[in-house]
Amino acid sequence: MSDLPLIFDEPKQKQKAPKHLADMSKEERKALCEELGIPAFRANQVAVHYYTHLETDPEKWSDIPADMREKIANAFTPKLMELVRTLQTDSGLTRKDLWRLHDGTLVESVLMKYPDRATVCISSQAGCGMACPFCATGQGGLKRNLTAGEITEQIVNAARLCASGEMGGEPIRLSNIVFMGMGEPLANYKAVVQTIRNITSPNPDGLGISARSVTLSTVGLVPGVEKFTEEGLPVTLAVSLHTPDDELRDSLVPINTRYKVREILAAADAYAKKTGRRYSIEYALIKDINDQAWRADLLGKLLKSRNAHVNLIPLNPTPGSKWTASRPADQKEFVRVLESYGVPVTVRDTRGREIDGACGQLAASESSNK
Ligand code: SF4
The missing domain is CATH 1.10.150.530 (DNA polymerase; domain 1)
Incomplete structure (x- = not known):
């Protein structure tokens, strides 16, 4: 565990971002x-x-x-970031923007337009210190926390693109915000909570978007979840579990060596109880690593009486990685076993695969091109 950062540590910035x-x-x-x-x-x-x-x-x-x-x-409103590159796919309905911050740091955001909604996936840190081995962002380590201004700017930019009709078709209101880009949001607690207030406060103090339309993901920082439970912000909590057993999770999600599966589920249960919001379990299905039927069985047993929903994510392999997506038959069986326990399951849309859709891949390829 010595290579993992202390929770709530603030990595030093060489020059501070301008206050916004x-x-x-x-x-x-x-x-x-x-x-x-x-x-x-x-x-x-x-x-x-x-x-x-x-x-x-x-x-x-x-x-x-x-x-x-x-x-x-x-x-x-000092300038906080400039656009370096945009990649588009799905006939322009998905775009990934790469931003350069005032100190040269690169971060990315992904905007997806659907017939009835538009969702932006934002970064809360440059890099990430959580070191999950299947994730491009985790490979480069944590560069620094983003400020609330830098996170909010990604959202305001997305809202502007939606409102101006630049996403094609009719203009649309940005409806959903997911903290699932680069970084572990709860390791940048203060800026993330301020950003959620900027999103949910009514105009003119914020964007006036409902807390129910915001998803905060965490890899399992139990003290962060407990603290966030007290904030009274009823967003959707998404726990990136990826396996139900501590043995595998210790290596797949290294923070598990500090906070075990039962602890993070207990913290999520307390959040659900306080807010009345069902939480989601994020599970990247990785071929022959965590996609066995016995793991689905164990997960079903763990979740059958909890207020949780499972999102299965076919893994988007990072370049040169040995990890890859599950076979379709294994994925189907995983879903069947979970459903046999009455656990609600969705297999997630994998928008953006052609544009390095997994978090951190665009910033990683830009850095390696230098
Ligand atoms: S999966 Fe999420 S928490 Fe893990 S290293 Fe990647 S960005 Fe960090």
């Missing part, structure tokens, strides 16, 4: 207005432009005097 409106509480916004010598209502005007109109071009902030706009924009 999305990093600030109401009080901090007010204090900044005082510092700038401008009335406090100006901060609310910027918040309306940012969260309601998704407008970051100060030239278009017509309710703010022209000679004040630049100063206000520099203070509240």
